[in-house]
Amino acid sequence: MEAAMGLMRRIHPKQSETALSALLSLLPHHSSDLLSQVDQPLQVLCDLESGKEYILCEYNRDADSYRSPWSNKYYPLLEDALYPSSELRKLEVEANEVFAIYRDQYYEGGISSVYMWEDDNEGFVACFLIKKDGSKTGQGRRGHLQEGAWDAIHVIEVGPEEESIAHYCLTSTIMLSLTTNDESSGTFSLSGSIRRQMNMDLSVADGHLCNMGRMIEEMEGKLRNSLDQVYFGKTKEMVCTLRPPSEVVLRLPSADLA
Amino acid sequence: MAEEECELNEKQKREIAKWFLLNSPGGEIQYIAKDLRSLLNDEKVYNEAALEAFPLYNKSHLICLELPNRSGEVLVTSYNELEKNEYLDPRTAQVATVDHVKQVCTDVRPAADEELSSSYIEEFRCALDAEILKYAAEAYPKGICSVYCVNGKDVEGPGSNFELLVVISAAKNSPQNFCNGSWRSVWNVEFKEDVQMLEVRGKLQVGAHYFEEGNVQLDAEHECKDATIFQAPDDCAIAIANIIRHHEAEYFESLEASYSNLPDTTFKDLRRKLPVTRTLFPWHNTLQFSLTRDIQRELGIDK
CATH class of the missing domain: 3.30.1140.60 (F-actin capping protein, alpha subunit)
Incomplete structure (x- = not known):
């Protein structure tokens, strides 16, 4: 398992799906470990009743069917399937509505889904998902990207309330790729994934949704920032180490060409 | 099953x-x-x-290996491969035996005459090698370069076409900083005697990988073309080196531009830094959204 995770840490993010399926066939006995530890690009299905798209993940899956957050129905239809309690479903419906507005404000498009389920220790777990196609043929408003994908997975474990305080444990993964392509500069592509965790004890006075939403917003901001500043920045630093942007380099050619 | x-x-x-x-x-x-x-x-x-x-x-990956006799380095490419595991270094006129899996040179021998280019070709190759060596040293601190004849190496004098190939490979690996990167340039130069022209085609590939608590990779690739007139070996060499210098400098600038466009244009199409409202999301007051929606529904303007 350690070696498998070592490979996943190095293999190109765009090839993670192929790598995962290769590992699954090499290590069939570790399939559940692999599937839970390796995040894959999110898939989407259409809810026929509401006509809206929703995101698939392990948390809305039962057998080979996936529950839509909009109609609460499984597709393909499934009998005796698992559903959240009606109380939790109420929160789930509200979370989906509000999160869709949040998503629209930050992503100007994209798809979101929220799933909730009871866990064993009197609390519950919520999973917030966002998928955005930012390419110019998708929902990229500015039309800069030949290809652009952003998948966000936020899983929050909410502990039982104690004296109006609940413990929230958020694990977030962002997977993204962006490619620009033009005649004069060729293809330029950045892709990658990062995962971080955040723990907080918060008063439930404002409600769970408010607490979870704030945590996700803060985390997404941090992750976006560190991808932009740290991760992309490090690759740029590397390019500049390989070929330093020194004035000497720029001065010589003009002197020679003149 | x-x-x-x-x-x-x-x-x-x-x-x-x-x-x-x-x-x-x-x-x-x-x-x-x-x-x-x-x-x-x-x-x-x-x-x-x-x-x-x-x-x-x-x-x-155009890897570069140290020769065992401390006489320099040899690039491993498909352009200077003689036999399986044997790679020519035209600058020192040596042939290195390579252990691919260990990624080391195990042996080196002087190249045989028939493995080298004719003295006519060698004049062009050698002059270009000297210019590229100068350029690579100034542009790539870790750069290794070589010039091979890939077509017409036995041409004995004016009258026939031939083709040289310039390889520049620069790699930096710093596993302790979770960061690796490489710059690879391959330039084909066709010497067309018949039309007295040199046709130059370049392929540039840049990659970087940063994987401390994450896995982010850069892949950039660019192809370009240029041409110049057929001249004496030294003049050809200077002209070709200038073409390469010019295109690579321009490409490097375009890479820098791609990076500086990221925060405000490219990345914004995936996710904005701030919402369209330019203030944090009002999680404490999400009731407003359902009220707005109810009103819209009442008025029949709900989509």
Whole structure:
């Protein structure tokens, strides 16, 4: 398992799906470990009743069917399937509505889904998902990207309330790729994934949704920032180490060409 | 059925192993190999895959190996490959024997006459090598370069076309900083005697990998073309080096531009830094949204 995770840490993010399926066939006995530890690009299905798209993940899956957050129905239809309690479903419906507005404000498009389920220790777990196609043929408003994908997975474990305080444990993964392509500069592509965790004890006075939403917003901001500043920045630093942007380099050619 | 799927045969395992090795990021194949080996737990399969994959990987990444007699370095590419595991270094007129899997030179010998270019070609090649050496030293601190004759190496004098190829390879591996990167340039120069022109085609590939608590990779690729007139060897060399210098400087600037466009244009199409409202999301007051929606529904303007 350690070696498998070592490979996943190095293999190109765009090839993670192929790598995962290769590992699954090499290590069939570790399939559940692999599937839970390796995040894959999110898939989407259409809810026929509401006509809206929703995101698939392990948390809305039962057998080979996936529950839509909009109609609460499984597709393909499934009998005796698992559903959240009606109380939790109420929160789930509200979370989906509000999160869709949040998503629209930050992503100007994209798809979101929220799933909730009871866990064993009197609390519950919520999973917030966002998928955005930012390419110019998708929902990229500015039309800069030949290809652009952003998948966000936020899983929050909410502990039982104690004296109006609940413990929230958020694990977030962002997977993204962006490619620009033009005649004069060729293809330029950045892709990658990062995962971080955040723990907080918060008063439930404002409600769970408010607490979870704030945590996700803060985390997404941090992750976006560190991808932009740290991760992309490090690759740029590397390019500049390989070929330093020194004035000497720029001065010589003009002197020679003149 | 499930049982059958579980049991991969040796051929399938070898193919998977090869896939992982060939897709290793620049400078990381030995790490991939180590993990793969312990994961396969099958030396025979691993060795077969390694023997097939390493040579391909080494050549496509233009790796550079130190010669055992301390006389310099040799690039491993498909352009200077003589026999299997033998690579010509035209600058020192030596042939290195390479152990692909260990990524070392095990032996070196003087090149035979028939392995080298004719003295006519050598004048052009040598002059270009000297210019490229100067340019690479000034532009790439870790750069290694070489010039090969890939077509017409036995041409004895004016009257025939031939083709030289410039390779510049710069790699930096700093595993302790979780960062590796490489710059690869391959320039084909066709010397067309018949039309008295040199046609220049370049392919530039830049990659970087940063993987501290994450896995982010840059892949950039660019192709370009240029041409100049056929002149004496020294003048050709200067003209070609200037073309390469110019295009690579321009490409480097376009890479910098791509990076500086990221925060405000490109990345924004994936996710904005701030919402369209330019204030944090009002999580404390989400009731407003359902009220707005109810009103819209009442008024029949709900979509």
